Amino acid sequence: MLKVNDLSIDFKTQNGLFKAVKNISFSLKKGETIGIVGESGSGKSVTSLALMRLLNAGQAMISGEVLLNETNIYDLPEREMRHIRGNRMAMIFQEPMTSLNPVLTCGFQLTEAIRLHLGLSKAEAKKKTIELFNEVQLPRPEAIFDSYPHQISGGQKQRVMIAMALSCNPELLIADEPTTALDVTVQKAIIDLLINLKTSRCRSLIFISHDLGVIREIADRVLVMYKGEIVEEASVKDLFSNPQHPYTRGLLACRPTPAQHLKKLPVIADFFNADMKADTQSATIDHIRALYHYPTAEIAERKKELYRQQPLLKIDGLSTWFPVNRGLFGPSGQVVKAVNNVSFDVYPGETLGLVGESGCGKTTLGRTILRLIEPTAGSVSFEGTELGKLKKNDLREIRRDIQIIFQDPYSSLNPRLTVGESLMEPLQVHQFYSNNARRKQKVLELLQRVNLLPEHFNRYPHEFSGGQRQRIVIARALALQPKFIICDESVSALDVSVQAQVLNLIRELQQEFKLTYIFISHDLAVIKHISDRMMVMNKGQIVETGYPDDIYYNPKEDYTKRLIASIPQG
Numbered sequence: 063m064l065k066v067n068d069l070s071i072d073f074k075t076q077n078g079l080f081k082a083v084k085n086i087s088f089s090l091k092k093g094e095t096i097g098i099v100g101e102s103g104s105g106k107s108v109t110s111l112a113l114m115r116l117l118n119a120g121q122a123m124i125s126g127e128v129l130l131n132e133t134n135i136y137d138l139p140e141r142e143m144r145h146i147r148g149n150r151m152a153m154i155f156q157e158p159m160t161s162l163n164p165v166l167t168c169g170f171q172l173t174e175a176i177r178l179h180l181g182l183s184k185a186e187a188k189k190k191t192i193e194l195f196n197e198v199q200l201p202r203p204e205a206i207f208d209s210y211p212h213q214i215s216g217g218q219k220q221r222v223m224i225a226m227a228l229s230c231n232p233e234l235l236i237a238d239e240p241t242t243a244l245d246v247t248v249q250k251a252i253i254d255l256l257i258n259l260k261t262s263r264c265r266s267l268i269f270i271s272h273d274l275g276v277i278r279e280i281a282d283r284v285l286v287m288y289k290g291e292i293v294e295e296a297s298v299k300d301l302f303s304n305p306q307h308p309y310t311r312g313l314l315a316c317r318p319t320p321a322q323h324l325k326k327l328p329v330i331a332d333f334f335n336a337d338m339k340a341d342t343q344s345a346t347i348d349h350i351r352a353l354y355h356y357p358t359a360e361i362a363e364r365k366k367e368l369y370r371q372q373p374l375l376k377i378d379g380l381s382t383w384f385p386v387n388r389g390l391f392g393p394s395g396q397v398v399k400a401v402n403n404v405s406f407d408v409y410p411g412e413t414l415g416l417v418g419e420s421g422c423g424k425t426t427l428g429r430t431i432l433r434l435i436e437p438t439a440g441s442v443s444f445e446g447t448e449l450g451k452l453k454k455n456d457l458r459e460i461r462r463d464i465q466i467i468f469q470d471p472y473s474s475l476n477p478r479l480t481v482g483e484s485l486m487e488p489l490q491v492h493q494f495y496s497n498n499a500r501r502k503q504k505v506l507e508l509l510q511r512v513n514l515l516p517e518h519f520n521r522y523p524h525e526f527s528g529g530q531r532q533r534i535v536i537a538r539a540l541a542l543q544p545k546f547i548i549c550d551e552s553v554s555a556l557d558v559s560v561q562a563q564v565l566n567l568i569r570e571l572q573q574e575f576k577l578t579y580i581f582i583s584h585d586l587a588v589i590k591h592i593s594d595r596m597m598v599m600n601k602g603q604i605v606e607t608g609y610p611d612d613i614y615y616n617p618k619e620d621y622t623k624r625l626i627a628s629i630p631q632g
Contacts, residue, residue, distance in 0.1 A: 063266055064090040064113075064234060069126035071108055071117070071290075079123070082108045084290040087126075090234070095260060095267040097281030097298070099274055099313065101557045102527065105290040106270045107156065110238050113268070114153050115143050130234070148179045151234040152227035156242065158219035162211040168222045169207030172229055179230045194225040198255060216420065217248035221255070228259065235260075236268045241276060242555065245419040245584045246628040253279050272557040274313050275630030278302060286310045305347075308333035315347045316562035318591035320614050320629065323356035326569065327562035327591070365609075368594060373407035374546060374578050375431070380404045380440035382423075382430045400426040402602035403440070408546070413572065413579040415593030415610070417586050417625065423602040424582045425469065428548045431580070432466055433457060444546070462492055465539040469551040471531035475523040481534050482519035485509075488541050508537040512567060529560035533567070540571065546578045553588060565592055586625045590614055598622045 071083040083105040090096050098106050111117050113128055115135055128135050130150065135143060155161040163171055172194065173187035182190065188207070195203030198221040211219055220240055227235055237256065241249040257280055260267050269280050277284055277298070284301045286294040286309065294307040305311045312330030328350045382401040400423045408414050416424050429435045431442050433449055442449045444464060452460065468474040475484055485505040486498065495501050506516050512533040523531060532552060539547050549568065553561040569592065571577060583589050589596050590610040598606040598613065600621045606613060617623045 063092045063131055065127070065129040066113070067127040067129070069109070069112060069128065070124070071105070071112055072123040073121055074123070082290055083112070085126070086287075086290075086292050088285055088292065088295065090266050090268065092233075092266055093260075094283065095269060095281050097277035097284045098268060098270045098287060099272065099277050099284060100287035101272055101313075101559055103289075104287040106272075106287055107238050109287075110153065110236050110268065110270055113236060114147060114151060116153075145179075148175060148230045148232065150232055151236065152230070152232040154220075154223050154227045154235070154237040154240045156239040158216070158223045159211060161223060162219060164211055167208055167210055168214070172222070172226050175226060176229050190229070191225070194229055195222075197228070197259070198222075198225045199251075200225070215248075216244055217251065220244065220248075220252055224252075224255065224259070228263070231263070232265065234266045234268070236270070238270045239272070240269075241271070246586065246630075247419055247624060249276065249630075250279075250628040256280060272559075273317065273630065274302075274310075274558075275317055279630055286313070311347055313559060315350055317558045318562075318565070318587045319351075320587050320590045320626075322351060323358070323361060324351060324354045324591065325356045326354050326566045328354065329562050329566070330559050364594065368409050368412050371409050371411075374410045374412075374445060375408040376441075376443040377407070377431065378405050378441045378443075380427070380430060380442065381438045382426050382435055383438045399602045401430055401437075404602075404604055405440075406597060406604065406607065408578060408580060410545075410578055411572070411576060412594045413569075413581055413592055415589035415596035416580055416582045416599060417584065417589040417596060418599035419584055419625075422599045424584075424599055425550055427599070428466065428550050428580060428582055432461070432464060432548065434466075462542045463545045464548075465542065465544040465546070466548045466550060467532075467535050467539050467552045469554065471528070471535040471552075472523060474535055475531065477523055480520050480522055481509075481526075484523075484534070485538050485541055488538065492542055494542065505537075505541070508540055509534075511540075511571075512537045513563075527560075529556055529564065532556065532560075532564050536564075536567065536571070540575065543575070544577070546580075549579055549581045551582055551584070554583060554585065561588070568592065585629075586614075587629045598625070 067087050068085050069083060070085050072079045072081050086109065098109065100106050112124055117124065124136065135146065162168070169188065169191055172191040173184065176182055176187040176190055191207060192203050195206060200206050200218060200221050206214060206218065241252050244252065253276065256267065269277065271277050281298050283297055285292050286307060288309045294310050301310065305314055309330060312328065312333040315328040316330065318327060332350050380401055381403055383397040383399050386396045386398055404427060418424050426435060430437050437450065444460065447460065449457065449460065482502065482505055485508060486501050489495060489501045489504065495504060506519060509516065509518055514530065514533055526534065553564050556564060565588070572579065581589065581592050593610050595608065596610050596613055597604045598619065598621065605619050606617065606622050613622060614626060617626060
């Protein structure tokens with residue numbers, strides 16, 4: 063039903079033409095699911111936008127053919143193309159919050175498209191919208207019809223986007239990273255939903271992702287894109303059993319695998335380097351992973367050393383409650399117990415993993431420990447000093463030793479300051495070193511340590527990729543030579559290949575600077591890889607604590623079992 067022949071996409075830039083997609087060709091049969099996989103910048107999303115003819119004609123130069131049932135969509139006038147979008151092909155965009163209009167209700171946004179394309183009355187369009195909300199398994203569909211996007215969760219927003227894409231019964235559905243940064247349980251639910259919808263409606267699907275584990279769950283055939291080209295095409299079975307291209311092997315190998323203990327994660331460069339040496343035997347996934355094997359005896363010895371020490375951090379009965387329904391006449395008396403009577407210890411040099419779904423209280427707990435949010439009850443002691451009793455000046459002093467890496471590196475960097483200025487700022491505030499020349503030298507050393515370049519000192523945050531920005535905020539957290547760092551979802555939105563590099567960096571820095579971490583994530587596979595011990599959090603409480611292997615292979619709580627079952631098998 064779809065044929066793409068020699069599609070090329072060039073963008074006009076100040077430095078000339080940038081070739082985003084280079085002569086790619088593929089086809090899609092009716093009822094088939096193709097997975098397109100690759101890192102950010104590989105050309106996946108640009109290809110999907112070109113298939114929908116949504117690229118700006120003034121900026122993008124497109125050549126080649128996109129045939130939908132033998133009709134080249136680039137030969138059609140815009141008026142006919144608008145009729146095809148929605149009716150015959152539809153798209154689920156990568157970020158639902160930015161794709162949904164924040165000033166219109168979810169119901170209005172669907173009924174608008176239905177009335178435009180299908181010519182239904184207002185009442186008929188509402189009825190069809192409620193039916194679609196039921197079909198995509200949204201709870202309380204009537205309430206969500208009248209809700210604004212900010213009033214529903216990320217998974218629910220994604221379901222609204224899926225309902226919108228399905229509203230006019232398209233023949234082809236394009237899903238562009240529809241599960242990125244979602245909880246693994248929500249991700250699995252979205253994948254299962256798309257599989258069921260495709261089966262029941264017999265629609266063709268193009269599913270785009272950077273994660274081959276997710277692609278394995280849903281696709282029949284896979285296209286691997288690298289630097290604008292398709293470097294490998296195969297059935298899911300053949301690709302996973304016998305990947306041919308070093309880039310494909312790298313993507314498969316760099317995701318944490320709960321079944322293995324690795325000192326570090328393989329990265330794509332491992333496979334390209336082995337391939338360049340013409341040593342294909344040494345470039346297999348099993349061989350590279352074997353090089354990084356973490357012996358059980360070493361893990362046991364590390365446990366003995368860690369837990370014979372006195373705790374660095376003691377949390378006792380910590381609670382953080384927020385009032386709700388505050389109106390004109392004051393609070394209603396109801397509270398959300400975001401953190402509820404939590405107690406645990408953290409030992410010097412340990413990585414304590416904290417895992418749970420969005421809304422379970424992980425981030426609130428991390429911020430309460432640092433007193434970025436004031437607790438309702440309980441105590442936090444760092445090296446015997448109770449943080450809750452400290453005055454502002456004393457707290458500022460102790461914050462030299464306790465730092466946080468926030469979830470979104472872009473929003474935690476000042477867009478008006480260069481990277482160098484952002485990294486020098488804490489050194490100036492805490493009066494580290496005698497002058498700015500010495501501080502600048504320290505910042506340049508930090509940039510080098512997190513694998514960035516000296517010339518990055520004078521660049522602004524928007525000039526970097528997501529992975530580079532994450533390295534910048536790690537460097538800023540290290541600037542004051544802390545003893546303890548909270549990593550709050552610091553790899554959740556990264557490509558799996560970049561995620562592997564950042565996780566390796568975090569572990570290397572721990573050994574080099576004798577750091578202690580609380581590592582927060584919704585991804586149990588990541589937590590199991592990075593942690594010495596792990597805690598599972600649900601509804602504001604710690605429901606399970608133990609060593610990663612014990613929890614993974616013998617979970618006690620149903621909630622933990624559900625998290626484990628949701629890990630993509632890639």
